[in-house]
Amino acid sequence: MDQRSKIVAIIRQVAGQPVDPSPEQSLFESGMLDSFTLTDLVLELEKQFSIRIPDSDMTPRRFDSVARIENYLAGRK
Amino acid sequence: MSQAHLRGFGRYVPERVVTNAEIASQLDCDPAWIVQMSGIHERRWADPSETVASLGMRAAHDCLARAGVGAREVDLILVASGSAERRFPGPAAAVGAGLDLAGVPAIDLPLASAGSLFGMALAARLCGGYRNILVVGAEIMSRAISLEPACRDTAILFGDGAGACLVGSETGFARITDALLGSDGGFSDALRLELSGPIQMNGQAVIMQALRKVPRAITELLERNRKQAAQIAVYLMHQANRNLITRTAKSLGVPEEKFFLNVDRYGNTSSASLLIAAAEWWDGGPARSPMLFAAFGAGFHWGAVLAE
Numbered sequence: 001m002d003q004r005s006k007i008v009a010i011i012r013q014v015a016g017q018p019v020d021p022s023p024e025q026s027l028f029e030s031g032m033l034d035s036f037t038l039t040d041l042v043l044e045l046e047k048q049f050s051i052r053i054p055d056s057d058m059t060p061r062r063f064d065s066v067a068r069i070e071n072y073l074a075g076r077k
Numbered sequence: 078m079s080q081a082h083l084r085g086f087g088r089y090v091p092e093r094v095v096t097n098a099e100i101a102s103q104l105d106c107d108p109a110w111i112v113q114m115s116g117i118h119e120r121r122w123a124d125p126s127e128t129v130a131s132l133g134m135r136a137a138h139d140c141l142a143r144a145g146v147g148a149r150e151v152d153l154i155l156v157a158s159g160s161a162e163r164r165f166p167g168p169a170a171a172v173g174a175g176l177d178l179a180g181v182p183a184i185d186l187p188l189a190s191a192g193s194l195f196g197m198a199l200a201a202r203l204c205g206g207y208r209n210i211l212v213v214g215a216e217i218m219s220r221a222i223s224l225e226p227a228c229r230d231t232a233i234l235f236g237d238g239a240g241a242c243l244v245g246s247e248t249g250f251a252r253i254t255d256a257l258l259g260s261d262g263g264f265s266d267a268l269r270l271e272l273s274g275p276i277q278m279n280g281q282a283v284i285m286q287a288l289r290k291v292p293r294a295i296t297e298l299l300e301r302n303r304k305q306a307a308q309i310a311v312y313l314m315h316q317a318n319r320n321l322i323t324r325t326a327k328s329l330g331v332p333e334e335k336f337f338l339n340v341d342r343y344g345n346t347s348s349a350s351l352l353i354a355a356a357e358w359w360d361g362g363p364a365r366s367p368m369l370f371a372a373f374g375a376g377f378h379w380g381a382v383l384a385e
Contacts, residue, residue, distance in 0.1 A: 028281070035280060035281040060279075
């Protein structure tokens with residue numbers, strides 16, 4: 001599974017529904033995620049990508065779309 | 078800290094009940110949406126004649142009466158509030174004056190939602206040097222909100238009230254055994270009340286940080302005291318939002334029933350909420366132990382206190 005597919009799978013898992021976000025689509029504004037499920041998303045990203053996301057990076061803006069999550073993960077490599 | 082005992086809790090909430098239906102029309106929203114977003118059904122709003130200090134005094138009197146302690150036995154007062162009417166003096170000295178305690182030191186803690194918890198932790202540290210420390214959290218948040226529809230996300234949340242806790246060095250129904258506090262000014266803009274204008278809140282940032290920091294603080298405090306989350310008899314948290322408490326319980330793997338809840342009736346009363354909740358819980362009869370207090374608020378400030 002490539003990275004994008006893995007991210008979308010995590011979004012579906014925390015959203016609890018078979019959502020299909022486009023790369024730039026806002027996960028918040030589309031209603032796919034809320035503040036609570038976004039926190040779950042970050043926890044799953046940490047687990048599945050074996051990274052530690054510092055509290056200072058825990059802002060909605062960084063994780064509001066698939067593309068932003070990809071950019072964040074790329075910056076962590 | 079081994080000398081710090083909980084001697085009693087008290088509370089005061091204004092008489093006026095403000096239902097979701099009453100504010101929903103002004104905020105152009107559905108009352109059911111307010112419940113869905115926050116778990117709040119109603120809140121209390123202070124009368125125009127009431128002040129943060131007058132609410133605090135009422136809670137302090139209730140606490141002392143229920144603890145069976147005369148005001149003259151109090152030798153330090155700590156008052157938390159984020160909604161005091163003026164820059165200075167803060168409400169602490171006025172609460173002291175209301176208790177007829179001229180000469181007793183009274184310290185303001187302008188911390189908002191985590192203020193009472195910080196007050197309890199400070200009282201526990203100061204106990205010994207002082208015999209009876211009265212911790213008060215008092216807020217009139219209804220004067221910090223706007224009922225414009227654009228401000229509905231914050232306006233639905235807040236209510237007014239005051240809570241109090243007496244910490245003593247000699248006796249009590251439980252001993253404060255440890256406390257863990259934290260602050261991070263990197264998020265100071267995410268939740269703030271400027272000198273003018275209504276409260277400003279980035280709800281997403283607040284929830285994300287709270288859900289990260291509160292369970293972690295509780296877990297660290299329990300680990301260093303060699304306790305499991307399941308061993309705690311009751312969790313008494315800042316009543317910010319029902320959903321936040323539900324998610325905190327889930328993060329800790331603890332049934333939500335272990336978390337005392339009254340946010341449905343009072344909304345988020347900021348620094349007052351933890352002690353109002355503790356006072357209502359204490360109404361229920363002999364205190365079960367161990368008890369875990371936790372709060373998170375503007376600053377950000379957060380922490381947990383363990384008592385048993």
